Amino acid sequence: MQNEMLQFKKNFEERLAAAQKEKVRIVIKEQYADAFDVLEDCENAHLIPGIIGPPGVGKTLILRAYAEKTNRDLYWVTGDEGVRPSHLTGAFNPSIVLNKGFSLEAFEPGPLLKSMVFGGVFGLNEGNRLSEYVQNSLLDPFEEGSISVQRLGRIKASEGFFPVLTMNPEEMSGAHRLSEALRDRIRVWIRLGYPRKETELEIIKMNSPEYTLSDAVLEKIYGLVSATRVSTDIEIPASIRAGISIARLSAEMTKRQKEKTISHATLSSAATYVLVGALRFRPGIDAEPAVNSLVRRSLGS
Ligand SMILES: Nc1ncnc2c1ncn2[C@@H]1O[C@H](COP(=O)(O)OP(=O)(O)O)[C@@H](O)[C@H]1O
Ligand SMILES: [Mg+2]
Incomplete structure (x- = not known):
């Protein structure tokens, strides 16, 4: 036991160092280059931006790249009804409070407070899914750059604090709406x-740096993922991630079969493994046969 703990x-230390060394890999051109520039403009103009786009389109990645470029950390929270203000701000650790009282030493800061104190980029993912009460607790930090920490006092955020909202376009209306008050604080809307x-x-x-992917295979993968994006039977189409997964899985399958090039059968098989879970069809449509016919139609049989 003792040994295991030491190990x-x-x-753990090694893994911490590995995370430090990791660089963001991102294609910065077109919409991504524009988004990057507008993020910078927003920050300089003291305007809070929202990045709006479907899942897997690179919203989090661009924030990560922006934070890296400006030598800051990215802190983030993903909204749901279970998130309380203390998840954002932090909370006292009761066992330390016993000895030290309600002092700073006993306080464990949350991601919002850390980004305000350290001057980091704060990504609020799907902030619209937060309860209205929690959304309202963000008004002060977002508008004034200040926050009240219970029993410790009110702080003013460091210069580098930069909050950014990211969300899904479908959720701009409907059950999970952004509260009017919070939406009013988001001044610039960046669409991806x-x-x-x-x-x-x-x-x-x-x-997929470790694999060689021919142009023909890449074309086919694109044909497949883009077909899911125009189908009226599909509510959630293939994301960029799905295309990456199909490429990597088919290349790895080909390696295992000791073949030189990705065959049609292998590509179809990999695509099916990925897409059965990656897509959401309209209610009433059975995923498996729908994926099979989609793959057959797009790749040919
Ligand atoms: N511009 C890009 N350059 C490189 N990889 C990208 C880019 N956009 C998306 N990706 C890939 O897609 C994945 C999903 O991006 P992510 O930022 O998590 O999406 P979102 O936050 O919009 O759901 C990333 O992990 C990355 O592998
Ligand atoms: Mg994300």
């Missing part, structure tokens, strides 16, 4: 959509 500690074909293929290649 864990050593490996699916990238152009060449750009999406470049993204797939960047995320």
Whole structure:
């Protein structure tokens, strides 16, 4: 047991260092280059931006790249009804409070407070899913750059604090609406959509550096994922991630079969493994046969 703890500690330190060394891999062109510039303009103009786009289009990645470029950390929270203000701000650790009282030493800061104190980029994912009460607790930090920490006092955020909202376009209306008050604090709306074909293929290649993917295979993968984005039977189409997964899985399957090039059968099989879970069909449509016919239609049989 003792030994295991020591080993864990050593490996944990190594993993911390590994995370530090990791660089963001991102294709910065077209909409991504524009988004990056507007983020910078917003920050300089003291305006809070929202990045709006479907899942997996690169919203979090661009924030990560922006934070890295400006030498800051990215802190983030994903909204749901279970999130309380203390998840954002932090809370006292009761066992330390016993000895130290309600002092700073006993306080464990949350991501919002950390980004305000350290001057980091704060990504609020799906902030519209937060309860209205929690959304309202963000008004002060977002508008005034200040926050009250219970029993410790009110602080003013450091210069580098930069909050950014990210959300799904479908949720701009409907059950999970952003509260009027919070929406009013978001001053600039940056839209990200699916990238152009060449750009999406470049993204797939960047995320598959250990594999060789022919142009023909990349074309087919793009044909498949883009078909899901125009189908009226599909509510949630293939994201960029799905294309990356199909590329990587089919290349790995080909390696295992000791074949040189990705065959039609292998590509169909990999695509099916990925897409059965990656897509959401309209109610009443059975995913498996729908995916099979989609793959057959797009790749040919
Ligand atoms: N511009 C890009 N350059 C490189 N990879 C990208 C790019 N956009 C998306 N990706 C890939 O897609 C994945 C999903 O992006 P992510 O930022 O998590 O999406 P979102 O936050 O919009 O759901 C990333 O992890 C990355 O692999
Ligand atoms: Mg995200």
